[in-house]
Amino acid sequence: xxxxxxxxxxxxxxxxxxxxxxxxxxxxxxxxxxxxxxxxxxxxxxxxxxxxxxxxxxxxxxxxxxxxxxxxxxxxxxxxxxxxxxxxxxxxxxxxxxxxxxxxxxxxxxxxxxxxxxxxxxxxxxxxxxxxxxxxxxxxxxxxxxxxxxxxxxxxxxxxxxxxxxxxxxxxxxxxxxxxxxxxxxxxxxxxxxxxxxxxxxxxxxxxxxxxxxxxxxxxxxxxxxxxxxxxxxxxxxxxxxxxxxxxxxxxxxxxxxxxxxxxxxxxxxxxxxxxxxxxxxxxxxxxxxxxxxxxxxxxxxxxxxxxxxxxxxxxxxxxxxxxxxxxxxxxxxxxx
Amino acid sequence: xxxxxxxxxxxxxxxxxxxxxxxxxxxxxxxxxxxxxxxxxxxxxxxxxxxxxxxxxxxxxxxxxxxxxxxxxxxxxxxxxxxxxxxxxxxxxxxxxxxxxxxxxxxxxxxxxxxxxxxxxxxxxxxxxxxxxxxxxxxxxxxxxxxxxxxxxxxxxxxxxxxxxxxxxxxxxxxxxxxxxxxxxxxxxxxxxxxxxxxxxxxxxxxxxxxxxxxxxxxxxxxxxxxxxxxxxxxxxxxxxxxxxxxxxxxxxxxxxxxxxxxxxxxxxxxxxxxxxxxxxxxxxxxxxxxxxxxxxxxxxxxxx
Amino acid sequence: xxxxxxxxxxxxxxxxxxxxxxxxxxxxxxxxxxxxxxxxxxxxxxxxxxxxxxxxxxxxxxxxxxxxxxxxxxxxxxxxxxxxxxxxxxxxxxxxxxxxxxxxxxxxxxxxxxxxxxxxxxxxxxxxxxxxxxxxxxxxxxxxxxxxxxxxxxxxxxxxxxxxxxxxxxxxxxxxxxxxxxxxxxxxxxxxxxxxxxxxxxxxxxxxxxxxxxxxxxxxxxxxxxxxxxxxxxxxxxxxxxxxxxxxxxxxxxxxxxxxxxxxxxxxxxxxxxxxxxxxxxxxxxxxxxxxxxxxxxxxxxx
Numbered sequence: 001x002x003x004x005x006x007x008x009x010x011x012x013x014x015x016x017x018x019x020x021x022x023x024x025x026x027x028x029x030x031x032x033x034x035x036x037x038x039x040x041x042x043x044x045x046x047x048x049x050x051x052x053x054x055x056x057x058x059x060x061x062x063x064x065x066x067x068x069x070x071x072x073x074x075x076x077x078x079x080x081x082x083x084x085x086x087x088x089x090x091x092x093x094x095x096x097x098x099x100x101x102x103x104x105x106x107x108x109x110x111x112x113x114x115x116x117x118x119x120x121x122x123x124x125x126x127x128x129x130x131x132x133x134x135x136x137x138x139x140x141x142x143x144x145x146x147x148x149x150x151x152x153x154x155x156x157x158x159x160x161x162x163x164x165x166x167x168x169x170x171x172x173x174x175x176x177x178x179x180x181x182x183x184x185x186x187x188x189x190x191x192x193x194x195x196x197x198x199x200x201x202x203x204x205x206x207x208x209x210x211x212x213x214x215x216x217x218x219x220x221x222x223x224x225x226x227x228x229x230x231x232x233x234x235x236x237x238x239x240x241x242x243x244x245x246x247x248x249x250x251x252x253x254x255x256x257x258x259x260x261x262x263x264x265x266x267x268x269x270x271x272x273x274x275x276x277x278x279x280x281x282x283x284x285x286x287x288x289x290x291x292x293x294x295x296x297x298x299x300x301x302x303x304x305x306x307x308x309x310x311x312x313x314x315x316x317x318x319x320x321x322x323x324x325x326x327x328x329x330x331x332x333x334x335x336x337x
Numbered sequence: 338x339x340x341x342x343x344x345x346x347x348x349x350x351x352x353x354x355x356x357x358x359x360x361x362x363x364x365x366x367x368x369x370x371x372x373x374x375x376x377x378x379x380x381x382x383x384x385x386x387x388x389x390x391x392x393x394x395x396x397x398x399x400x401x402x403x404x405x406x407x408x409x410x411x412x413x414x415x416x417x418x419x420x421x422x423x424x425x426x427x428x429x430x431x432x433x434x435x436x437x438x439x440x441x442x443x444x445x446x447x448x449x450x451x452x453x454x455x456x457x458x459x460x461x462x463x464x465x466x467x468x469x470x471x472x473x474x475x476x477x478x479x480x481x482x483x484x485x486x487x488x489x490x491x492x493x494x495x496x497x498x499x500x501x502x503x504x505x506x507x508x509x510x511x512x513x514x515x516x517x518x519x520x521x522x523x524x525x526x527x528x529x530x531x532x533x534x535x536x537x538x539x540x541x542x543x544x545x546x547x548x549x550x551x552x553x554x555x556x557x558x559x560x561x562x563x564x565x566x567x568x569x570x571x572x573x574x575x576x577x578x579x580x581x582x583x584x585x586x587x588x589x590x591x592x593x594x595x596x597x598x599x600x601x602x603x604x605x606x607x608x609x610x611x612x613x614x615x616x617x618x619x620x621x622x623x624x625x626x627x628x629x630x631x632x633x634x635x636x637x638x639x640x641x642x
Numbered sequence: 643x644x645x646x647x648x649x650x651x652x653x654x655x656x657x658x659x660x661x662x663x664x665x666x667x668x669x670x671x672x673x674x675x676x677x678x679x680x681x682x683x684x685x686x687x688x689x690x691x692x693x694x695x696x697x698x699x700x701x702x703x704x705x706x707x708x709x710x711x712x713x714x715x716x717x718x719x720x721x722x723x724x725x726x727x728x729x730x731x732x733x734x735x736x737x738x739x740x741x742x743x744x745x746x747x748x749x750x751x752x753x754x755x756x757x758x759x760x761x762x763x764x765x766x767x768x769x770x771x772x773x774x775x776x777x778x779x780x781x782x783x784x785x786x787x788x789x790x791x792x793x794x795x796x797x798x799x800x801x802x803x804x805x806x807x808x809x810x811x812x813x814x815x816x817x818x819x820x821x822x823x824x825x826x827x828x829x830x831x832x833x834x835x836x837x838x839x840x841x842x843x844x845x846x847x848x849x850x851x852x853x854x855x856x857x858x859x860x861x862x863x864x865x866x867x868x869x870x871x872x873x874x875x876x877x878x879x880x881x882x883x884x885x886x887x888x889x890x891x892x893x894x895x896x897x898x899x900x901x902x903x904x905x906x907x908x909x910x911x912x913x914x915x916x917x918x919x920x921x922x923x924x925x926x927x928x929x930x931x932x933x934x935x936x937x938x939x940x941x942x943x944x945x
Contacts, residue, residue, distance in 0.1 A: 056546060058542060058545055058546060082551075083550075086545075086548045086549070086550060086551075087548060088548065089545065089546055089547065089548035090546060090547035090548035090549070091548055094546065094547075095546040097539060097542065097543065097546075099539050102538065102539040102540060103539040103540055103542070103543045104540055104543065105540040105543070105544065105558050105562070106540070106562065106636070106637065106638055107558075107561050107562050107635070107636070107637060108557075108558075109637075116547065116549065116553075117547040117548065117549070120547070120548060120549055120550070120553075121548060151641075152637040152638070152641055154637065154638045154641075155641065165543075168543075168547070169546075348781075348784075351781070352781070352784050352785050352788055353788075355781070355785040356785055356788050356789060359785065359789065360789070360794075363794065363797075363798060364797065364798075364801065367797075367798045367801035367802045368801040368802055368803075370801075373801060473926070473929075474926075476925075476926075476929055477873070477922050477923075477925040477926035477929055478922055478925075479877055479880050479881065479897075479918070479921055479922070479925070480881075481880075481881055481884050481897075481900070482880075482900060482914070482918035482921065482922070485900070485904065485907060485914055485918070486915075486918070488907075489907060489908065489911055493908050573787075576788075576790075577790075579790065580790025580791060580792055580793050581790075581792060583792055583793055583796065583885070584792065584881055584884070584885065587885065595793075598793055598796070598797075599796070599885065602796055602797060602800040602887065605800075610797050610800075613793065614789070614790065614793055614794060614797060617790045617793060618788045618789055618790065621787075621788045621790070622788050625788075
């Protein structure tokens, strides 16, 4: 069995807002092994980005983070002093952000920003750091890497900047990389390149990768495991194979209907959509969060909370009052064969 | 970068020319310079003599051209009261005002930037409120009144500091505080707003995600960017301070350009007034030009493009 | 540079319009009470200034050399006959303070009106027409910014001769820069809005668009700058009068009173403290008022 890189148990993020307490992340649990890609999927505001920031301990100061367990390489990283956490960030785990245009400091050269993390964590000389930076820039597919080091972020295109960001997180050879919608802000043609690059690098350096996205097409291509989030909760998680072949939760089923799959979706057929809007997460909710958008919702769904339960296989959980068989039956009737 | 600098320099020269024209016209149209120079007890003949002697009977454009060409060579005419070349008098007085300006700006920056940064780091705390309180008072307190209060308290009651003259560096303390305090609110506000803005930016999050020490995040990544607009503002404020030096230098009897301006106004020393206005305006133009260059140097987006 | 075609660089309107320190402080302490308190005190000063002829216990010009520098009531020999004492000519200080408020407010508002007209005209023209007009006006603003205000005002007043009207006009003609900078930026913003394009498409004349579409939408910023400029003019008048080149004696002016009391300040600090404090309070309250208006009218606060 592969080495366990990250274990998260019952992670919660709460943010006080003028109208009450916003329960942004409500007890998320997952694990990432070495060489494994976990995709966290969901629409905007479902808490997937906050989950990733919570793991890095980079939440806004007013946000409140709790968890039963948060371990990196089997070592507790929950509620440790900030300076210890700073030793871990960028060293044992790195993060790639959504906006490559603003995520690099405009005042410093690419080289400076690449080198500083390695110098900070490994106490190497600037020359050694520079060699590592050149090596990684070439790895992420940037030509004339050595001369790029002297360039400023504004001289590079969005795609190039995101490559630089990726190289930057790899500087210390972290065991885990979290990529928060790394391709959302890029041109469609560049998106695919960056994604493939991430997947390649992950295999080559044998890291754990958490990829946060709202794009199921992306997930289908790179995920080993999938975690579907809705309104602050995990509604379904399991191996990518399981989730795509036997989507169980009505929300996951709905999401999958929204994307065309080459070879499966008939030409000219209508793509699905999920009616309704995401509920507000302020205050307590004693119901299934999906109940007001779910086509199968009954009174039970609207009056009691629902726990995760096991699906068809041991490695597959979903959060619904219906059994996995009932869900599968629903799906079968919906999709005319 | 060179193109940018040249363009800014060209604009600076144009502004300087425009200022000189405005200053010149303003002084000619505000009254009869010949009458002013001849003094209150002068007869018609005296005034006519002065008018001829100083070439004030020539058409205005000719007078301006004559004055401007000479001014460019550093010749601002002769002081009618001191009977000396104006340029020589200015050269004697300018250092005092330069020192005062430099000290005032230093005081303002030393007070405003740390307070602005602290206020941004700890919004809504005691530090923030103290900083804001200082700004509120600074915006409303007339500098000449503040100067008089300081004279009473530190000069007369406590006897810590000399209240007039320019014998030692101690003489510069109160004038610098009085003049510099006026610039503090603006610089502090801009530093605070800039820091708040930068600290919530994506690249600060990136810096923290790299595990950099809070000190490095603050000074290397945040302050460096937040300080860029403060540079321009400081130049502008220093220019204002040079203009405001007339009040403060007069109160503290500091022998600088401001005091000279006031004395020259009292003496109707026309050529000196004209030269001082132009000198201070030129300093302002030079300062804003230098600030533009410094800005470009600090901001690679301007420098490398 | 974004404004590559524009010849000169101007201070940003943001710096002027961004909620300032005082508003933030007071909002944290009292909510919007800062504006209420500032407005209240300001109204009080206004009433005193307007009603000065009725309220003043004495004629502010009435000299009595036998009663020079009498202490205020809280002083050792103070009496209620002269609650704030008397000045070097034996004139009642309270009465002179009341009439001095008239001078400050009159000059502050009049100078603001003059500079407001000039600055708004220039700023709106630059912002609306853009291009060459903008370039020229920007250059004019830059030139104006390079001229030291106090120094130029002093020189001009000294040459023309000083009087209340002269001071008003000189200040009014000098301090329009902030109006111009802010109006230019605000107009540029409004100009790019769809409703301006719609008005143009309907064939509205330029004058009509400026007065019915642009002006109402820049009015908030205009009011904020106007308030700040009243405070600015009050401070400048005080400085000019303090240097003896503003309002001329015997007209009561707070700046002039500080100047006249300077000689006695080591012995009787109240002589300068009273007008100085009044000046401070007046400017503080005008600023609070301006900050309050800015907060209330800021688009993000309108729900």
